[in-house]
Structure formats: C-alpha cells, structure tokens
Amino acid sequence: MFNIELDKNEILRYLGHRGQEIDTNTETMIDNCIEEIKKISRYRYVYKIFDIKVGYHDAVSCIDVVGTSLRLEGNDIYEHLRECRKCAVMAVTLGIEVDNSIRIAQGNDMLKAVVMDSCATEFIEKVCDEVEKKIKAEAEVLGKGTNLRFSPGYGDLPIDIQKNLLDVLDANRKIGLTVTNSSLMIPGKSVTAIIGFTENISFKKKKSKCDICSMRENCMFRKGGTTCERGRVYKA
Numbered sequence: 001m002f003n004i005e006l007d008k009n010e011i012l013r014y015l016g017h018r019g020q021e022i023d024t025n026t027e028t029m030i031d032n033c034i035e036e037i038k039k040i041s042r043y044r045y046v047y048k049i050f051d052i053k054v055g056y057h058d059a060v061s062c063i064d065v066v067g068t069s070l071r072l073e074g075n076d077i078y079e080h081l082r083e084c085r086k087c088a089v090m091a092v093t094l095g096i097e098v099d100n101s102i103r104i105a106q107g108n109d110m111l112k113a114v115v116m117d118s119c120a121t122e123f124i125e126k127v128c129d130e131v132e133k134k135i136k137a138e139a140e141v142l143g144k145g146t147n148l149r150f151s152p153g154y155g156d157l158p159i160d161i162q163k164n165l166l167d168v169l170d171a172n173r174k175i176g177l178t179v180t181n182s183s184l185m186i187p188g189k190s191v192t193a194i195i196g197f198t199e200n201i202s203f204k205k206k207k208s209k210c211d212i213c214s215m216r217e218n219c220m221f222r223k224g225g226t227t228c229e230r231g232r233v234y235k236a
Helices: 008-014 024-040 075-081 096-108 110-141 159-169 171-175
Strands: 044-057 060-065 071-073 086-093 190-198
Touching: 008 024, 008 110, 024 096, 024 110, 044 075, 044 110, 044 159, 044 171, 060 075, 060 086, 071 075, 075 190, 086 110, 086 159, 086 171, 096 110, 110 190, 159 171, 159 190
Parallel strands: none
Antiparallel strands: 044 060, 044 086, 060 071, 086 190
C-alpha cells in the first residue's frame, strides 16, 4: 500500500477556491472528509507493459498494442506514442465504498457530497502518481524514460475503448473494475491511462496538454487563469 497524503490546496482548487477566506465550518468539513475518504477507500490498481506498433489503419493514425486486440486510434495518441516502442496500460480504482458514501451524502448534505467528491478526486490522482512512479522505475531498468499519462476521452482518443482496455488488463477480476455500455466505469472513481516508454530516459514534457484536452473550452481552471497542473484528463 502507498503512503497517500492528500493536498488540501488541491482539494480547494477542485472546489473552485480562488483565494477567498474559508470559514471554520468548511475547513472542518474538508478535514473530516479527507479522513473519511482515506478510511473508506479500498484502492486497487493494475498495469501491464506491452510492445507497441505505430502505423495507420484505414488511413487513420493508430497504435497497436502487441499481443492484444487493443488499438489506439487518433492523431493525439499517435503523437503521444509515435516515438515509443513500449507502453504501460494502467487502471486504478478507489472502490465502490467511495461511490456509495458520496451517493449517501448527496441525499443528506450536498455540500459534504461536493467536498467528498473533490477529496476523492485528489485521492485517486495521488494513487495514480504512485502507480506512475512504479511504471517509471520499470522503464528505467530498461533504459527508457516515460511520458505523461494519457486517458481514453483525452484529445481524440475515443472513450469507447475503455472496455477493451479493461479486458486487456483483466481489470474486472483483478481490481473489480468494469465498464457500462456507455463507457462509464464502475466504480466511478476510477482512472485508466496509457504511458509511453521513451528512448530518452530524461524525457521532459515539452507542450501543454491543455491544447488537446477534451475539457479545454469548459475548464474551470483555465477560466480562473490557472491550469489543472496535471497535464492529463480525469474521468469520473
């Protein structure tokens, strides 16, 4: 298990905080929700590393994940992985207990529900960060670097690959993560992503992912003059 510490400043940003004063009751609620989310979360994760082939299918840019039926189509994922020959496919979930607690709060105290949702978002991002560290360490053993997490629904990578992606990871059996016919993951507080293995072990991010983010036009962070600072999409 990871030693996860939640950043209250990140939670406040998810809540739309712009530096205004926080009353004592709200601050206490945030602290209580942090502890509750940490207590009830049963986070689990799975990832696998694959060789990939870069090319085209029916004149569409795509990445084939070798040894699987998973094909990643779209210009954005192509640009993300075109210089890679391996990638990691990962899935993370906080568990159904978190979904249930947020749902109960929605019926009793909507403010608490919103705060819990923000705490859960920060929690799963921190778990994803820890999984990414493990993947990066495996890449370094191979003499490779890694690029950023790239999730279905980001840019022009279709969200409907979720089922195939989860099947490739055997995520239902291993971490209890499934997907509906409309490509929504259950539990809802879950993330899937692809990380490319780069030839340059000291690879650095060169371009803001805001340019191709699917939430770019409606992003509350950009409207407030900031960014999400994570450079990747979050699907809840």
